[in-house]
Amino acid sequence: MSEIVSQMELNCEGLNCPLPILKTKKAIDSLNSGEILKMTATDPGSVSDMASWAKRTGHELVSHTEVSNIHTFLIRKK
Amino acid sequence: MADTKKLAIIASQGSLDWAYPPFILASTAAAMDMEAVIFFTFYGLPLLKKEIEAKVSPHSNPAMPMKMPFGSKEFQSINWPIPNIISGNVPGFDNMATMLMKETFKKKGVATIEQLRGMCQEFGVRFIACQMTMEVFGFEKEEFIDGVEYGGAATFLEYAADANISLFI
Numbered sequence: 001m002s003e004i005v006s007q008m009e010l011n012c013e014g015l016n017c018p019l020p021i022l023k024t025k026k027a028i029d030s031l032n033s034g035e036i037l038k039m040t041a042t043d044p045g046s047v048s049d050m051a052s053w054a055k056r057t058g059h060e061l062v063s064h065t066e067v068s069n070i071h072t073f074l075i076r077k078k
Numbered sequence: 079m080a081d082t083k084k085l086a087i088i089a090s091q092g093s094l095d096w097a098y099p100p101f102i103l104a105s106t107a108a109a110m111d112m113e114a115v116i117f118f119t120f121y122g123l124p125l126l127k128k129e130i131e132a133k134v135s136p137h138s139n140p141a142m143p144m145k146m147p148f149g150s151k152e153f154q155s156i157n158w159p160i161p162n163i164i165s166g167n168v169p170g171f172d173n174m175a176t177m178l179m180k181e182t183f184k185k186k187g188v189a190t191i192e193q194l195r196g197m198c199q200e201f202g203v204r205f206i207a208c209q210m211t212m213e214v215f216g217f218e219k220e221e222f223i224d225g226v227e228y229g230g231a232a233t234f235l236e237y238a239a240d241a242n243i244s245l246f247i
Binding site: 014015016017018019021022024025043052053056057 | 102105106108109110111112186187188189194197201
């Protein structure tokens with residue numbers, strides 16, 4: 001599988017609820033449909049929150065990975 | 079969009095701790111493509127002032143943890159037992175507790191109230207100020223931020239009648 005290329009990166013490390021969601025919303029608004037946002041966060045709550053946000057908004061949560069407490073989310077804009 | 083969900087919140091409290099939930103929920107709702115309205119009434123009304131002066135009072139919050147935002151991890155985990163005779167009578171105690179809470183929030187990466195309020199407005203959350211409370215407490219529109227609507231119970235209820243989520247905070 002080829003690596004997914006993101007069109008934008010957003011660093012939310014160190015931020016707590018609800019800032020990662022709010023910043024993700026702002027970032028995704030600036031992208032075009034089909035483009036990928038890569039967001040990183042250290043807030044453990046963002047795992048559940050990002051899934052809920054994606055479910056509600058319809059943007060696709062392509063993947064979530066975690067390496068040493070840093071969560072990486074790839075989101076495709078609807 | 080016909081199936082847009084709607085959130086209706088009444089913000090009735092103005093202390094720092096109670097100021098958070100309305101702004102957190104409304105901004106997040108907007109970020110989730112929902113419509114959101116906050117109706118500010120009674121002690122919630124000052125949250126619309128240009129300068130937010132919200133404080134926290136440990137004296138009236140017996141369950142509030144009193145912890146320090148600095149020092150070693152062990153030191154920070156200590157929950158300081160403050161007797162009411164001190165928290166209720168020592169001048170400036172609320173100011174100190176407010177400073178400690180703000181510092182803790184900052185260190186934990188929590189947004190300030192001003193930041194969340196700004197994002198609410200940026201995302202199109204509607205703020206309605208209770209006209210009656212303004213008269214009673216003597217607030218002028220000039221004291222409030224721009225973009226505030228003014229109305230009463232019927233204005234709120236007209237919106238809330240179609241809301242999917244209604245909260246009294």
